Amino acid sequence: MAFPPFTEEHQMFREAVRTFAEKEIAPHAEAWDREQSFPRELFRKAGAQGFLGVRFDPAYGGSGLDYWFTGILIEELMRGRNVGVVVGLMVQCEIATSVIHAYGSEDLKREWLVPAIRGERIAALGITEPAAGSNVAGLRTTARREGDVYVINGSKIFITNGTIADFVTLAVRTGGPGPGGISVLVVPTATPGCSVGRKLRKVMAHASDTAELFFDNCRVPATNLVGEEGRGFSYIMRLFQGERLVLAYIANSWMREILDETLRYARDREVFGSKIADMPVWRHRLADLMAQLEASRTLTWYATELLCAGDSQAEVYVSMAKLVAGELFKRFAAECDQVFGGYGCMEEYLVARASGGISGFAIGAGTSEIMREIIARRWIGK
Numbered sequence: 001m002a003f004p005p006f007t008e009e010h011q012m013f014r015e016a017v018r019t020f021a022e023k024e025i026a027p028h029a030e031a032w033d034r035e036q037s038f039p040r041e042l043f044r045k046a047g048a049q050g051f052l053g054v055r056f057d058p059a060y061g062g063s064g065l066d067y068w069f070t071g072i073l074i075e076e077l078m079r080g081r082n083v084g085v086v087v088g089l090m091v092q093c094e095i096a097t098s099v100i101h102a103y104g105s106e107d108l109k110r111e112w113l114v115p116a117i118r119g120e121r122i123a124a125l126g127i128t129e130p131a132a133g134s135n136v137a138g139l140r141t142t143a144r145r146e147g148d149v150y151v152i153n154g155s156k157i158f159i160t161n162g163t164i165a166d167f168v169t170l171a172v173r174t175g176g177p178g179p180g181g182i183s184v185l186v187v188p189t190a191t192p193g194c195s196v197g198r199k200l201r202k203v204m205a206h207a208s209d210t211a212e213l214f215f216d217n218c219r220v221p222a223t224n225l226v227g228e229e230g231r232g233f234s235y236i237m238r239l240f241q242g243e244r245l246v247l248a249y250i251a252n253s254w255m256r257e258i259l260d261e262t263l264r265y266a267r268d269r270e271v272f273g274s275k276i277a278d279m280p281v282w283r284h285r286l287a288d289l290m291a292q293l294e295a296s297r298t299l300t301w302y303a304t305e306l307l308c309a310g311d312s313q314a315e316v317y318v319s320m321a322k323l324v325a326g327e328l329f330k331r332f333a334a335e336c337d338q339v340f341g342g343y344g345c346m347e348e349y350l351v352a353r354a355s356g357g358i359s360g361f362a363i364g365a366g367t368s369e370i371m372r373e374i375i376a377r378r379w380i381g382k
């Protein structure tokens with residue numbers, strides 16, 4: 001039995017995305033990680049293929065499909081083997097723009113959503129602040145209403161697409177403390193008073209652009225309010241479900257790429273006269289990883305099914321899928337990296353870029369497996 005029950009339409013979409021990823025991303029994947037950026041042109045190319053509005057209303061240039069197609073989009077974009085690129089594109093087509101699609105006025109959709117779907121205007125989502133991350137309800141950036149404008153003051157951090165964005169969907173405080181005082185505004189980054197601080201250097205997802213943003217008496221029209229004033233927190237919480245599902249798909253697909261690279265290496269590399277893939281200890285460890293990845297993927301697919309069906313359990317299953325994929329990734333990348341020995345610290349391997357060479361100390365001066373052999377021989381015997 002095939003699960004998920006994909007149709008020919010899903011398959012055709014999968015093949016179109018795969019062709020795009022293999023042609024437009026894969027040949028540049030390593031260079032873009034080294035340069036810590038990727039060309040703006042890629043947004044346009046993805047937009048021209050219809051990949052930036054998969055779930056959005058065809059009236060705005062979207063395809064009117066569902067989260068299964070978003071999942072396929074991610075699974076196949078990740079064949080390009082550059083997670084930063086996929087993070088940047090998904091912020092554009094899901095994470096920063098969904099709120100405008102769901103709650104924005106007709107004018108906001110025409111001015112910002114339509115060109116974002118075409119890849120002509122780049123989007124970012126501004127929620128996190130230096131003193132408010134997990135606690136979104138504690139955010140401090142203010143937007144004071146003065147006649148027909150909002151005057152914004154404050155700062156945001158860790159903003160994906162931050163230095164390249166044409167607009168930010170920005171969470172701001174328009175009212176009193178707590179969740180009821182939060183609203184969402186669309187802020188064009190060319191507005192006086194909006195500036196980019198540092199481009200932040202990361203140890204993962206290197207090609208994605210991550211920055212600080214500052215707002216100093218930045219004035220935007222009151223018509224840039226998304227939905228109703230004071231409802232921003234509930235909009236954000238609702239849309240976090242989609243964002244979390246996206247991240248589960250990215251993590252699972254990244255693990256699939258790392259596993260493929262690891263299996264290729266393990267089948268090829270000979271140590272002490274045998275291939276790594278033939279050593280019982282590694283066969284069992286790799287089999288464990290395969291089973292765990294399959295469990296994570298299946299949970300993510302189930303969460304997708306519930307989300308598409310509008311099931312009341314969707315939120316908790318999406319949270320479980322994100323939790324399981326995110327936690328598994330940490331062990332997965334480290335475990336695979338160990339297979340590569342010293343090469344697991346070299347940037348040319350995807351696994352090294354994914355794990356940040358985390359195995360360095362477990363490799364140098366005798367690997368952990370060799371240490372285990374010495375201990376086992378001495379205390380367990382041959």
Ligand SMILES: Cc1cc2nc3c(=O)[nH]c(=O)nc-3n(C[C@H](O)[C@H](O)[C@H](O)COP(=O)(O)OP(=O)(O)OC[C@H]3O[C@@H](n4cnc5c(N)ncnc54)[C@H](O)[C@@H]3O)c2cc1C
Nearest residue numbers: 091125126127128132133134135157158159160161205210
């Ligand atoms: C690569 C990357 C890209 C990002 N892109 C964006 C973006 O585009 N837009 C945006 O707005 N943000 C973005 N973020 C920010 C991200 O959403 C925040 O980092 C995240 O919400 C956590 O906030 P924090 O970093 O302030 O950690 P904190 O909230 O300070 O958490 C620190 C630790 O405390 C724990 N903790 C917090 N609350 C509790 C609790 N109640 N109980 C137990 N433990 C708790 C956390 O789990 C964590 O382990 C990005 C982050 C990264 C790494």
